Amino acid sequence: MLIRRTRLAALLLLSSSTAAFAAPDPVAATSAATATEAPSGDTAADAEEPSRGDVIIVTARRRQETAQEVPLAISVIKGDSIEATGNFNVVKLQQLAPTLQVYTTNPRNTSVNIRGLGVPYGLTSDGFEQGVGIYVDDVYNSRVAAATFDFLDVAQVEVLRGPQGTLYGKNTTAGAINITTNQPTFDFEGHAEVTAGNLNYKQAKAAVSGPLSDKIAARIAVATTSRRxxxxxxxxxxxxNEQDNLGLRGELLFQPNDDLSITLSGDYSKQDPECCGTAFVRVGRTQRALSRQYDALVAAINAANPGRNYAVPSRNVYDRLTDLDAPLQAGNKIGGASLRVKWDVGGGTFTSITAWRFWDWKPQNDRDFTGLSIVSASNNPSQQNQYSQEFRYNHEGEKIDYVVGLFGFKQRIDTQGLEQQGSDASRWSLTGTQATNPAILSGLTARNTQFLKSTSAALFGQVSYKVTPELTIQPGARLNYDKKTGFYQRVVTNGAGQVISCSPTPAAGSVLAAQCGIYQPQLTEPSVSDWNFSYDLNINYKIARDVLAYATYAKSFKTVGINQNGLPLNADNTPNLSASTVKPESVNHYEVGLKTSFWNRLATFNLSIFRTEIRNFQATVNGGQFGTVRGYLANAQKVRSQGIEADFKIRTSERFTAYANGAYTDAKYVKFVDAPCPPELSGGTFQPAGATPDYSQPGVPGALSPRQCDISGQHLPGVSKWAFSYGAEANTPLTLLGKDGQLYVGADGNYRSHWNSNASPSIYTDVKGYALTNFRVGFRGDGFDVFTWMRNAFDVHYIETLQVAPGNTGLIAGQPGDPRTFGGTIKFSF
Known part of the structure; x- marks a missing residue:
């Protein structure tokens, strides 16, 4: 025992000092995908019988059970699959889970949706809740940005589709991503990995675990990633748009007896890339006067500056050239600590999770998306602290299983914003003689001070009643309270540093009026609280030993929201105070599903059909104004998402595994009559107040623009109707250099049909569908794995996201997806 402890201490020290040369998790024969397995009564026997399929254990219902027993739509992605396919964070995870949509322009502005629902698509605000809960070892991550860390020593990821509020601490109206890391062990073990590839890609990971005493075990993991x-x-x-990531995780397990375990965890993640810039994609005509649109404005700037001759470096985004002139930074520090206590008592298990997490965001952006000095700075650094406490009791009986829990949450986010106009701003945004005077807007600065305080508490529970051995009725309920208090103050100074005031309304045509047309001083202090009651009912029936059918109805809510990034302006340039708060979402969800195993459980086929209706859907919208370029929240009257999902996996033998997952998702605005208009219907003089909106002249310069647009019936942004993921791996025994092992070859890929990248769908922001294919070839044996890989093997051109530049000039910018990448990986385990 002393020798083992000494080895552990030495390796803990070694792993922390040689992170650049190590990594966790060997790749197993399984390639990816959705779970496969056995009823609870047969789990142990099946796990020992090699002729049957892999038994995957999940905790989706807050207890350990096989995935095929769980009467809900769930995708389970094992750690080896994540490693083998190169999906190293939440953003990349959608390549393995078709109904998961993850889009990002930088870590803060990341949308994670399931079935098209969850986070309002677009630039984010702190004032709303996410509908997809992200949990790491039972700890809730309140902001999507705080969960953009690289996966580190991950055992598996469960993607739960549909409302989960009666089982999870924070109300999750669209689903949950449940990430489980590898835990400390009393048997000594370790993993190491080194990867190198083109684009100067380097990744190293290490993990080591073992006993410090008979009752205490420890685990430490380190990862570092860099790429040009x-x-x-x-x-x-x-x-x-490089990668520069570092991650650390440490855990101590105290297990005084078989009934009690206490785990103390801490983690830290740092990302400091020069990121996140865009490239020119296209120009689309708006209703602004033609002389005030992109190409004419560039020509006017060049004419006013002889010899300048500004032009974008390329009008083909796949040349991967940009000319952004503002500094770029995406500094992201994420971390925290948690204490998890599990105590088997009274025939059940009591669990307590106490957690603190922080998020420190230091960005610098170029928000005019050009090499011109229009917006010379756009930075909104934020600091978040969150505290959560969850108590949960699970009980499993012969006829009744139940979970009951109490959750408390407290959060504060502080932001210090800065946006500044540059030397080309007057020519870009003003008309007449004012356009020829750079001093009017150059140096005009908006400084924002804001904070959000959020408090939440919930009592939740779920009961499973076995009416017969085949029939189970599972009701659940949740009582939730939320309170949000916000503060937002924007102080505007001119180029001389003097504070300006826009009240009373300045004289038309004056310098002050021009400045107030760009940035309005604002002060808002919204405060709102809300109670809601959620419930669900699941009925499941075991048609045969390996066939489970289920039906679910859920009534859930997403709590009230507040706007934290400045309010849109009225026609007279005054802030629209009615937009300070947004109503809670009301969700009705219906789902039926079938989970089957066959061919002696070597194959599984799961099917789910769903329909989700949301009233007062919280949507992110953007009116094209500089002062609200980050977007704001508004309620769409009604949204609906419906579709069908199918997951298939087969393991014909130990030599071959394949999977195919598919989803059809029809997500649309059922009723949204007062949405901001897309760019092709914006920029002109407003149509008369009270007039019936005229949409007949999209993209016609000088045409009158509707004050608002009815986008009822249009599809939600960010959602592909069709999405598929697929893969296979085959192996054969081989002895190489005196080592017995397996030579294997694997392929995986995913397809997504076209989708729109603007909250009000635009003809200019439609993103074409694409299919990506990855290959890998390797040799593995006892304790080692060496393989080469190629991702996006056919060098497919695709767009990750498009953005509409402010000012209604017609400029569309975007981020092209990764080109073909290739490299090699060496893994060891001991």
Missing amino acids: GTLYNVTSKRWI
């Missing part, structure tokens, strides 16, 4: 950027900035002469 994928866009070349001709202004800075640097590659941007």
